């Protein structure tokens with residue numbers, strides 16, 4: 001496979017084919033790992049954050065670039081610091097020493113080979129969580145599979161019209177659904193007490209004026225209801241580059257939230273997490289101070 005260190009990056013479905021040593025592809029990333037922050041994150045799902053917090057590393061750049069991105073400064077503007085693979089391995093060690101419940105890699109896709117190399121230098125004894133937008137290639141996931149215990153993919157959109165409008169990509173659903181199917185086949189659900197040590201949690205953020213898409217996603221997920229968990233996020237906060245998207249300039253309503261939540265219950269999905277509407281706040285967006 002062509003990885004980011006070679007001449008032609010095809011790590012994600014964008015398949016830019018650029019040499020990241022001297023040119024950026026759609027994700028904006030060079031071949032050196034760049035991170036915005038690492039810390040103990042208390043606000044993931046309870047079985048991920050636990051009591052001590054999830055040892056989260058936020059990678060800069062993104063191959064999806066949603067207009068409403070809640071981490072816009074990091075995903076689009078690449079605000080952060082370049083580090084070496086050795087320093088990344090040291091960060092994993094430091095998070096483990098700080099008492100992290102796991103290592104949580106946020107938006108890792110475009111750095112998967114570098115992350116694999118860092119884990120070959122130091123593999124913490126805690127689980128590793130692969131926290132992704134879901135727009136993934138199976139070949140890249142095969143590398144991720146060598147270090148991942150828990151997959152935490154988004155399923156953002158069902159309709160090609162919606163994914164094109166907000167991320168400029170028509171084939172999000174067919175690509176992401178195939179990637180999630182791969183993850184679910186690879187990782188059976190296991191818990192150690194309250195903490196997930198293996199498995200898949202599929203996340204979906206409800207967007208304003210978009211409940212029909214959310215309901216389709218729930219229908220699609222119901223085929224996996226005994227094999228994986230579903231996490232319904234109600235915390236959408238207007239953010240990012242949304243000046244031309246009037247519908248995104250408000251939070252979701254209680255009615256929208258309840259419509260999607262009812263669809264989840266009607267589908268007989270019992271393994272789920274829900275985030276209350278009251279959790280919609282900028283307070284949940286980390287400060288980018290690395």
Ligand code: SF4
Pocket residue numbers: 009010011012013014015016017018020024025026027028029062063109110
């Ligand atoms: S990882 Fe970045 S450069 Fe490589 S194919 Fe994806 S968007 Fe393009």
